[in-house]
Amino acid sequence: MQKKIFLNESDMPTHWYNIVADMPNKPLPPLNPKTKQPVGPEDLAPLFPMELIKQEVSAERYIEIPDEVREIYKIWRPSPLFRATGLEKMLDTPAKIYYKYEGVSPSGSHKPNTAVAQAYYNKMEGVKKITTETGAGQWGTALSFACAQFGIECEVYMVRVSYDQKPYRKIMMNTFGASVYPSPSNRTNAGRAILGKNPDSSGSLGIAISEAIEMAVQNDTTKYALGSVLNHVLLHQTIIGQESIKQLEYAGDYPDVVIAPLGGGSNFAGIAFPFLHDNLVNGKNVRLLAVEPASCPKLTQGEFMYDFGDTAGYTPLLPMYTLGHNFQPAAIHAGGLRYHGASVLCSQLLKDGLIDAVALQQLECFEAGVKFAKSEGVIPAPEATHGIAQVIREAEQAKKEGREKTILFNMCGHGFVDMQAYNDYFEGKLTNHTFGENELKEGLTEIRSMQPSA
Numbered sequence: 001m002q003k004k005i006f007l008n009e010s011d012m013p014t015h016w017y018n019i020v021a022d023m024p025n026k027p028l029p030p031l032n033p034k035t036k037q038p039v040g041p042e043d044l045a046p047l048f049p050m051e052l053i054k055q056e057v058s059a060e061r062y063i064e065i066p067d068e069v070r071e072i073y074k075i076w077r078p079s080p081l082f083r084a085t086g087l088e089k090m091l092d093t094p095a096k097i098y099y100k101y102e103g104v105s106p107s108g109s110h111k112p113n114t115a116v117a118q119a120y121y122n123k124m125e126g127v128k129k130i131t132t133e134t135g136a137g138q139w140g141t142a143l144s145f146a147c148a149q150f151g152i153e154c155e156v157y158m159v160r161v162s163y164d165q166k167p168y169r170k171i172m173m174n175t176f177g178a179s180v181y182p183s184p185s186n187r188t189n190a191g192r193a194i195l196g197k198n199p200d201s202s203g204s205l206g207i208a209i210s211e212a213i214e215m216a217v218q219n220d221t222t223k224y225a226l227g228s229v230l231n232h233v234l235l236h237q238t239i240i241g242q243e244s245i246k247q248l249e250y251a252g253d254y255p256d257v258v259i260a261p262l263g264g265g266s267n268f269a270g271i272a273f274p275f276l277h278d279n280l281v282n283g284k285n286v287r288l289l290a291v292e293p294a295s296c297p298k299l300t301q302g303e304f305m306y307d308f309g310d311t312a313g314y315t316p317l318l319p320m321y322t323l324g325h326n327f328q329p330a331a332i333h334a335g336g337l338r339y340h341g342a343s344v345l346c347s348q349l350l351k352d353g354l355i356d357a358v359a360l361q362q363l364e365c366f367e368a369g370v371k372f373a374k375s376e377g378v379i380p381a382p383e384a385t386h387g388i389a390q391v392i393r394e395a396e397q398a399k400k401e402g403r404e405k406t407i408l409f410n411m412c413g414h415g416f417v418d419m420q421a422y423n424d425y426f427e428g429k430l431t432n433h434t435f436g437e438n439e440l441k442e443g444l445t446e447i448r449s450m451q452p453s454a
């Protein structure tokens with residue numbers, strides 16, 4: 001039996017797949033928070049290059065991947081698909097488990113799939129500098145690499161607490177040539193305002209976004225980039241699922257269930273949307289399952305409403321499953337999953353019952369991550385352990401029922417720069433999370449008054 005299935009570079013998909021073309025209910029438009037009117041493409045022009053704005057609102061089924069982007073993708077794409085034979089044996093399950101491994105990319109996660117595309121379109125439109133925010137550092141690293149490929153300056157606002165606790169991510173970004181500033185910084189009005197009140201502020205993703213946006217809008221040749229949530233980001237990630245379908249074809253297999261962790265939704269969309277196309281157009285019936293942390297359960301406990309994409313309220317209002325933009329997730333190590341909302345596309349699909357979601361506690365996830373490391377030899381990113389924990393549940397269920405089942409999951413990143421998380425787990429410092437009664441409803445009450453009908 002083949003352990004890993006490679007594709008030739010010539011097998012790499014030539015187009016990204018746009019789920020909007022096949023959605024029975026199209027996504028609702030983003031709204032201006034003041035007028036509650038739909039936001040037009042021109043409103044986004046100070047932040048993003050026009051080609052990305054076009055992709056953001058496109059309903060074309062397939063969008064061509066530029067040759068220059070495919071050329072850079074070749075550094076790590078097509079990424080391998082593995083049969084998790086070691087994990088199957090450890091679990092003694094009749095289930096077949098496959099994983100798509102995105103940890104082979106330059107930054108160690110799926111994020112360069114969109115970072116390279118975004119840097120390319122910025123370069124084409126004469127942009128000289130891109131600003132962004134990063135929490136744990138995965139996105140900042142991916143964008144730094146992509147900017148280095150195109151000779152664009154990259155300026156990263158890194159949440160202060162991560163900047164201090166995760167020095168290796170910062171050094172990776174510096175190695176790719178990016179400037180990294182702890183946020184809040186004294187470079188922006190937003191940062192100075194926070195520091196004025198609290199010089200020791202540990203920062204937040206919301207503040208870092210505000211700083212990056214402020215720097216971008218001041219200069220015509222500086223733009224801003226986001227690593228998740230937006231339609232064009234999810235679009236770029238669909239290369240993952242398209243490759244997986246081809247690789248499973250070579251293996252003579254097809255999944256019953258496709259699993260991925262969900263922070264904003266980009267790696268989940270990346271692997272799941274091409275299979276959803278098979279469901280919607282080709283009569284397949286694959287279960288598509290997003291896994292979120294129990295400490296940030298927007299899909300399973302949030303509500304579908306208009307809300308801001310950021311804490312500060314700079315973005316348009318987006319229709320999404322949300323816990324409220326002021327929701328403060330617990331400081332779990334899966335930093336990429338600590339986001340109050342889900343992307344518009346994933347939210348609409350969940351509302352329409354076309355995808356499923358489950359929330360898991362972090363201790364079960366780390367336990368699963370360690371099992372995976374021992375049996376398959378790769379230490380997963382804390383985010384990725386969420387998918388693995390659900391895979392183990394499905395495989396154990398298959399064993400109980402004595403049923404064959406084919407499981408595919410997105411191994412969206414390795415955890416080599418997250419050793420502190422594993423150490424905290426081994427030292428018993430991590431806990432599960434429960435909410436007080438009504439705690440999750442508070443943030444929602446606040447945003448009810450912002451709804452367009454209100």
Ligand SMILES: *Cc1c(COP(=O)(O)O)cnc(C)c1O
Pocket residue numbers: 109110111138139227228229261262263264265266267268336337381383384412413414
């Ligand atoms: C950023 C990140 C995530 C969460 O973001 P999505 O857009 O939901 O994919 C998950 N895993 C890893 C490894 C990440 O870097």
